[in-house]
Amino acid sequence: MSTPSSIKTITYHGFTHGPRLLVLGAVHGNEICGSRAIERICAEIDSGALRLERGTVTFVPITNPLAYIRQQRAGDRNLNRNLRTTGVPQDFEDKLGNALCPLLERHDVLLDLHSFHTGGEAFAMLGPNNNQGDLEPFSRATEEEALATRLGPRRIVEGWLDTYARGVKKRTANASASERANMLSTDPAYGVGTTEYMRSRGGYAITLECGQHEAPEAPEVAYQAIRNTLAHLGLAPLPAPAGRTDLEVLRICEVIDRNHPDDAFTHPWASFDRLKSGDVIGTRHDGSTVTAPRDGFILFPNPNSLPGNEWFYFAELSDRTVDGVPASAR
Numbered sequence: 600m601s602t603p604s605s606i607k608t609i610t611y612h613g614f615t616h617g618p619r620l621l622v623l624g625a626v627h628g629n630e631i632c633g634s635r636a637i638e639r640i641c642a643e644i645d646s647g648a649l650r651l652e653r654g655t656v657t658f659v660p661i662t663n664p665l666a667y668i669r670q671q672r673a674g675d676r677n678l679n680r681n682l683r684t685t686g687v688p689q690d691f692e693d694k695l696g697n698a699l700c701p702l703l704e705r706h707d708v709l710l711d712l713h714s715f716h717t718g719g720e721a722f723a724m725l726g727p728n729n730n731q732g733d734l735e736p737f738s739r740a741t742e743e744e745a746l747a748t749r750l751g752p753r754r755i756v757e758g759w760l761d762t763y764a765r766g767v768k769k770r771t772a773n774a775s776a777s778e779r780a781n782m783l784s785t786d787p788a789y790g791v792g793t794t795e796y797m798r799s800r801g802g803y804a805i806t807l808e809c810g811q812h813e814a815p816e817a818p819e820v821a822y823q824a825i826r827n828t829l830a831h832l833g834l835a836p837l838p839a840p841a842g843r844t845d846l847e848v849l850r851i852c853e854v855i856d857r858n859h860p861d862d863a864f865t866h867p868w869a870s871f872d873r874l875k876s877g878d879v880i881g882t883r884h885d886g887s888t889v890t891a892p893r894d895g896f897i898l899f900p901n902p903n904s905l906p907g908n909e910w911f912y913f914a915e916l917s918d919r920t921v922d923g924v925p926a927s928a929r
Protein backbone atom coordinates (compact mmCIF):
# COMPACT_ATOMS: atom_id res chain seq x y z
CA MET A 600 0.00 0.00 0.00
CA SER A 601 1.28 3.48 -0.83
CA THR A 602 2.15 5.98 1.87
CA PRO A 603 -0.89 8.06 2.94
CA SER A 604 -0.96 11.66 1.72
CA SER A 605 -3.85 13.04 3.83
CA ILE A 606 -5.76 12.69 7.08
CA LYS A 607 -9.53 12.50 7.47
CA THR A 608 -11.34 14.82 9.87
CA ILE A 609 -15.05 15.02 10.71
CA THR A 610 -16.37 18.35 12.00
CA TYR A 611 -19.77 19.19 13.46
CA HIS A 612 -20.75 22.83 13.89
CA GLY A 613 -23.49 23.55 16.42
CA PHE A 614 -25.83 26.42 15.58
CA THR A 615 -24.92 28.21 18.82
CA HIS A 616 -21.48 29.67 19.41
CA GLY A 617 -19.28 27.74 21.84
CA PRO A 618 -15.89 26.12 22.45
CA ARG A 619 -14.01 24.36 19.68
CA LEU A 620 -13.07 20.81 20.71
CA LEU A 621 -10.62 18.54 18.89
CA VAL A 622 -10.62 14.78 19.59
CA LEU A 623 -7.71 12.69 18.31
CA GLY A 624 -7.50 8.92 17.93
CA ALA A 625 -4.49 6.78 16.89
CA VAL A 626 -1.76 9.40 17.26
CA HIS A 627 0.13 6.16 17.86
CA GLY A 628 -0.96 3.71 15.16
CA ASN A 629 -1.42 0.68 17.41
CA GLU A 630 -3.58 2.61 19.92
CA ILE A 631 -7.00 2.27 18.36
CA CYS A 632 -9.44 2.67 21.28
CA GLY A 633 -9.96 6.34 20.35
CA SER A 634 -10.64 5.47 16.70
CA ARG A 635 -13.39 3.02 17.71
CA ALA A 636 -14.89 5.46 20.21
CA ILE A 637 -14.92 8.29 17.66
CA GLU A 638 -16.70 6.06 15.11
CA ARG A 639 -19.34 5.23 17.75
CA ILE A 640 -19.89 8.88 18.74
CA CYS A 641 -20.10 10.04 15.09
CA ALA A 642 -22.69 7.32 14.38
CA GLU A 643 -24.73 8.57 17.33
CA ILE A 644 -24.57 12.18 16.15
CA ASP A 645 -25.42 11.16 12.57
CA SER A 646 -28.45 9.13 13.70
CA GLY A 647 -29.69 11.92 15.95
CA ALA A 648 -29.22 9.84 19.10
CA LEU A 649 -26.69 12.43 20.28
CA ARG A 650 -27.26 16.11 19.50
CA LEU A 651 -24.36 18.48 18.88
CA GLU A 652 -25.96 21.86 19.52
CA ARG A 653 -23.24 24.29 20.52
CA GLY A 654 -19.66 25.06 19.54
CA THR A 655 -17.58 22.91 17.23
CA VAL A 656 -16.18 19.42 17.53
CA THR A 657 -13.66 17.94 15.13
CA PHE A 658 -12.83 14.25 15.27
CA VAL A 659 -9.70 12.72 13.77
CA PRO A 660 -10.28 8.96 13.98
CA ILE A 661 -6.81 8.08 12.62
CA THR A 662 -4.29 10.81 13.30
CA ASN A 663 -1.22 8.88 12.09
CA PRO A 664 -2.46 6.88 9.06
CA LEU A 665 0.97 5.44 8.18
CA ALA A 666 1.49 4.06 11.69
CA TYR A 667 -2.13 2.84 11.71
CA ILE A 668 -1.73 0.90 8.45
CA ARG A 669 1.44 -0.66 9.82
CA GLN A 670 -0.32 -1.40 13.15
CA GLN A 671 2.62 0.09 15.01
CA ARG A 672 3.36 3.03 17.29
CA ALA A 673 5.11 5.24 14.74
CA GLY A 674 5.39 5.67 10.98
CA ASP A 675 8.90 7.02 10.36
CA ARG A 676 9.09 8.36 13.94
CA ASN A 677 6.98 9.15 17.02
CA LEU A 678 4.39 11.78 16.02
CA ASN A 679 4.03 12.77 19.67
CA ARG A 680 7.58 14.18 19.87
CA ASN A 681 9.05 17.27 18.23
CA LEU A 682 5.64 18.21 16.81
CA ARG A 683 5.85 21.43 14.79
CA THR A 684 5.47 22.77 11.27
CA THR A 685 8.51 22.43 9.01
CA GLY A 686 9.49 24.13 5.76
CA VAL A 687 11.35 21.12 4.43
CA PRO A 688 9.75 17.93 5.79
CA GLN A 689 12.28 15.15 6.35
CA ASP A 690 9.92 12.26 7.11
CA PHE A 691 6.25 11.23 7.16
CA GLU A 692 5.56 12.75 10.59
CA ASP A 693 7.07 16.08 9.47
CA LYS A 694 4.54 16.17 6.61
CA LEU A 695 1.75 15.13 8.95
CA GLY A 696 2.77 17.85 11.43
CA ASN A 697 2.23 20.46 8.73
CA ALA A 698 -1.44 19.37 8.52
CA LEU A 699 -1.96 18.65 12.22
CA CYS A 700 -0.48 21.81 13.77
CA PRO A 701 -2.83 24.23 11.95
CA LEU A 702 -5.73 21.95 12.93
CA LEU A 703 -4.72 22.14 16.60
CA GLU A 704 -4.48 25.94 16.30
CA ARG A 705 -8.07 26.17 15.02
CA HIS A 706 -9.40 24.59 18.25
CA ASP A 707 -9.50 25.55 21.93
CA VAL A 708 -9.53 22.19 23.70
CA LEU A 709 -7.82 18.89 22.86
CA LEU A 710 -8.75 15.41 24.02
CA ASP A 711 -6.05 13.01 22.80
CA LEU A 712 -6.99 9.32 23.22
CA HIS A 713 -4.23 6.75 23.70
CA SER A 714 -3.67 3.27 25.14
CA PHE A 715 -0.61 1.62 26.67
CA HIS A 716 1.44 -1.57 26.41
CA THR A 717 1.25 -3.12 29.89
CA GLY A 718 -1.97 -3.74 31.80
CA GLY A 719 -3.40 -1.37 34.39
CA GLU A 720 -6.05 1.26 34.94
CA ALA A 721 -6.69 4.28 32.73
CA PHE A 722 -5.09 7.63 33.57
CA ALA A 723 -5.12 11.22 32.37
CA MET A 724 -1.97 13.25 31.73
CA LEU A 725 -2.35 16.78 33.05
CA GLY A 726 -0.23 19.77 31.99
CA PRO A 727 1.59 22.19 34.29
CA ASN A 728 0.24 24.61 36.87
CA ASN A 729 -0.21 28.15 35.62
CA ASN A 730 3.25 29.64 35.14
CA GLN A 731 5.24 32.16 33.13
CA GLY A 732 8.38 30.06 32.77
CA ASP A 733 10.29 29.45 29.54
CA LEU A 734 9.54 25.76 29.10
CA GLU A 735 5.74 25.59 29.10
CA PRO A 736 4.09 28.88 30.09
CA PHE A 737 0.40 28.28 30.78
CA SER A 738 -2.66 30.12 32.03
CA ARG A 739 -5.52 27.63 31.62
CA ALA A 740 -4.72 25.08 34.35
CA THR A 741 -8.11 25.63 36.05
CA GLU A 742 -10.02 24.69 32.90
CA GLU A 743 -7.67 21.80 32.15
CA GLU A 744 -8.01 20.37 35.68
CA ALA A 745 -11.81 20.66 35.51
CA LEU A 746 -11.84 18.59 32.33
CA ALA A 747 -9.31 16.04 33.65
CA THR A 748 -11.40 15.24 36.73
CA ARG A 749 -14.55 14.76 34.64
CA LEU A 750 -13.31 12.34 31.97
CA GLY A 751 -13.98 9.24 34.08
CA PRO A 752 -10.67 7.74 35.34
CA ARG A 753 -9.50 8.52 38.87
CA ARG A 754 -5.78 8.45 38.20
CA ILE A 755 -3.97 11.58 37.01
CA VAL A 756 -0.30 12.00 36.15
CA GLU A 757 1.38 15.41 35.94
CA GLY A 758 4.86 16.87 35.55
CA TRP A 759 5.88 15.15 32.34
CA LEU A 760 7.47 17.92 30.25
CA ASP A 761 9.64 19.56 32.90
CA THR A 762 10.93 16.15 34.06
CA TYR A 763 11.61 15.26 30.45
CA ALA A 764 13.47 18.54 29.86
CA ARG A 765 15.57 18.06 33.03
CA GLY A 766 16.39 14.54 31.80
CA VAL A 767 17.52 15.95 28.46
CA LYS A 768 19.84 18.42 30.22
CA LYS A 769 21.35 15.70 32.39
CA ARG A 770 21.74 13.41 29.40
CA THR A 771 23.48 16.07 27.30
CA ALA A 772 25.80 17.03 30.14
CA ASN A 773 26.83 13.44 30.85
CA ALA A 774 27.30 12.10 27.36
CA SER A 775 30.42 12.20 25.23
CA ALA A 776 30.06 13.76 21.79
CA SER A 777 29.92 10.39 20.02
CA GLU A 778 27.27 9.09 22.39
CA ARG A 779 25.31 12.30 21.89
CA ALA A 780 25.20 11.70 18.15
CA ASN A 781 23.49 8.37 18.80
CA MET A 782 20.82 9.81 21.04
CA LEU A 783 17.41 10.63 19.68
CA SER A 784 16.36 12.99 22.39
CA THR A 785 18.88 15.65 23.37
CA ASP A 786 16.67 18.61 22.48
CA PRO A 787 14.04 19.76 25.03
CA ALA A 788 11.75 20.62 22.09
CA TYR A 789 11.73 16.90 21.36
CA GLY A 790 9.30 16.58 24.28
CA VAL A 791 6.59 18.60 22.47
CA GLY A 792 3.67 16.42 21.42
CA THR A 793 0.02 17.19 20.70
CA THR A 794 -0.90 18.50 24.16
CA GLU A 795 2.24 20.60 24.59
CA TYR A 796 1.70 22.09 21.14
CA MET A 797 -1.94 22.89 21.99
CA ARG A 798 -0.91 24.67 25.20
CA SER A 799 1.78 26.62 23.34
CA ARG A 800 -0.94 28.01 21.06
CA GLY A 801 -3.27 29.18 23.82
CA GLY A 802 -5.45 26.11 24.19
CA TYR A 803 -5.59 23.42 26.83
CA ALA A 804 -5.29 19.68 26.43
CA ILE A 805 -5.48 16.28 28.07
CA THR A 806 -3.94 13.00 26.99
CA LEU A 807 -6.14 10.14 28.16
CA GLU A 808 -4.48 6.74 28.37
CA CYS A 809 -7.58 4.55 28.20
CA GLY A 810 -6.12 1.14 29.13
CA GLN A 811 -4.03 -1.64 27.66
CA HIS A 812 -3.92 -1.66 23.81
CA GLU A 813 -6.18 -4.72 23.47
CA ALA A 814 -8.26 -4.26 26.64
CA PRO A 815 -11.96 -4.51 25.71
CA GLU A 816 -12.80 -1.72 28.17
CA ALA A 817 -10.38 0.80 26.57
CA PRO A 818 -12.77 1.88 23.74
CA GLU A 819 -15.54 2.22 26.36
CA VAL A 820 -13.31 4.46 28.53
CA ALA A 821 -12.54 6.57 25.43
CA TYR A 822 -16.24 6.75 24.48
CA GLN A 823 -17.34 7.87 27.96
CA ALA A 824 -14.54 10.44 28.03
CA ILE A 825 -15.74 11.99 24.75
CA ARG A 826 -19.34 12.11 26.00
CA ASN A 827 -18.25 13.62 29.31
CA THR A 828 -16.20 16.24 27.46
CA LEU A 829 -19.13 17.17 25.18
CA ALA A 830 -21.33 17.47 28.28
CA HIS A 831 -18.81 19.39 30.39
CA LEU A 832 -18.14 21.94 27.62
CA GLY A 833 -21.87 22.29 26.95
CA LEU A 834 -21.62 21.12 23.35
CA ALA A 835 -24.28 18.44 23.77
CA PRO A 836 -27.37 18.54 26.02
CA LEU A 837 -26.15 15.80 28.36
CA PRO A 838 -26.08 15.96 32.17
CA ALA A 839 -22.85 17.72 33.18
CA PRO A 840 -20.51 15.27 34.96
CA ALA A 841 -19.25 16.09 38.45
CA GLY A 842 -15.51 16.24 39.06
CA ARG A 843 -14.11 13.21 40.85
CA THR A 844 -12.89 13.89 44.37
CA ASP A 845 -11.31 10.46 44.95
CA LEU A 846 -8.40 11.20 42.61
CA GLU A 847 -5.00 9.59 42.77
CA VAL A 848 -2.58 12.26 41.51
CA LEU A 849 1.02 11.34 40.76
CA ARG A 850 3.79 13.73 39.90
CA ILE A 851 6.58 12.50 37.63
CA CYS A 852 9.77 13.77 39.23
CA GLU A 853 12.70 11.94 37.68
CA VAL A 854 13.67 10.21 34.46
CA ILE A 855 16.39 7.58 34.61
CA ASP A 856 18.23 6.68 31.40
CA ARG A 857 19.48 3.31 30.29
CA ASN A 858 23.21 3.77 29.69
CA HIS A 859 24.36 0.40 28.38
CA PRO A 860 22.80 -2.67 26.68
CA ASP A 861 23.63 -4.70 29.81
CA ASP A 862 21.65 -2.39 32.12
CA ALA A 863 18.74 -4.60 33.19
CA PHE A 864 15.66 -4.46 35.41
CA THR A 865 15.60 -6.84 38.38
CA HIS A 866 11.86 -7.35 37.97
CA PRO A 867 9.36 -7.16 35.06
CA TRP A 868 8.08 -3.77 36.23
CA ALA A 869 4.72 -2.40 35.14
CA SER A 870 3.70 1.27 35.27
CA PHE A 871 2.40 2.36 38.69
CA ASP A 872 4.10 -0.47 40.56
CA ARG A 873 4.82 0.88 44.05
CA LEU A 874 8.41 1.35 45.21
CA LYS A 875 9.78 1.73 48.73
CA SER A 876 12.78 3.97 49.28
CA GLY A 877 15.89 1.88 48.51
CA ASP A 878 14.10 -0.83 46.50
CA VAL A 879 16.42 -2.17 43.81
CA ILE A 880 14.92 -1.38 40.40
CA GLY A 881 17.74 -2.56 38.16
CA THR A 882 21.44 -3.23 37.86
CA ARG A 883 23.89 -1.35 35.70
CA HIS A 884 26.41 -2.97 33.38
CA ASP A 885 29.17 -2.28 35.97
CA GLY A 886 27.24 -4.14 38.68
CA SER A 887 25.98 -1.06 40.54
CA THR A 888 22.33 -0.96 41.51
CA VAL A 889 19.65 1.58 40.62
CA THR A 890 17.37 2.12 43.60
CA ALA A 891 14.22 4.07 44.40
CA PRO A 892 15.28 7.48 45.81
CA ARG A 893 12.13 7.71 47.97
CA ASP A 894 8.79 5.96 48.37
CA GLY A 895 6.96 6.28 45.07
CA PHE A 896 6.04 4.58 41.81
CA ILE A 897 7.73 3.42 38.64
CA LEU A 898 6.22 4.75 35.42
CA PHE A 899 6.71 3.82 31.76
CA PRO A 900 9.48 1.23 32.30
CA ASN A 901 11.05 0.22 29.00
CA PRO A 902 13.38 -2.79 29.39
CA ASN A 903 14.51 -2.47 25.77
CA SER A 904 15.12 1.28 25.55
CA LEU A 905 18.17 2.28 23.52
CA PRO A 906 21.19 3.26 25.64
CA GLY A 907 21.19 7.05 26.03
CA ASN A 908 17.40 7.17 26.24
CA GLU A 909 14.85 7.03 29.04
CA TRP A 910 14.68 3.67 30.87
CA PHE A 911 11.94 4.51 33.35
CA TYR A 912 10.35 7.41 35.21
CA PHE A 913 10.03 7.79 38.98
CA ALA A 914 6.85 9.39 40.36
CA GLU A 915 5.51 10.37 43.79
CA LEU A 916 2.09 11.24 45.12
CA SER A 917 1.53 14.86 44.07
CA ASP A 918 0.83 17.66 46.55
CA ARG A 919 -0.93 19.69 43.83
CA THR A 920 -4.43 20.98 44.43
CA VAL A 921 -6.45 19.69 41.47
CA ASP A 922 -9.81 21.16 40.50
CA GLY A 923 -9.99 22.87 43.88
CA VAL A 924 -9.42 19.68 45.87
CA PRO A 925 -6.22 19.86 47.98
CA ALA A 926 -3.96 16.82 48.15
CA SER A 927 -4.83 16.36 51.84
CA ALA A 928 -8.47 15.77 50.90
CA ARG A 929 -7.73 12.96 48.47
Ligand SMILES: [Zn+2]
Pocket residue numbers: 626627630713714
Ligand atom coordinates in the same frame (compact mmCIF):
# COMPACT_ATOMS: atom_id res chain seq x y z
ZN1 LIG B 1 0.19 6.66 22.82
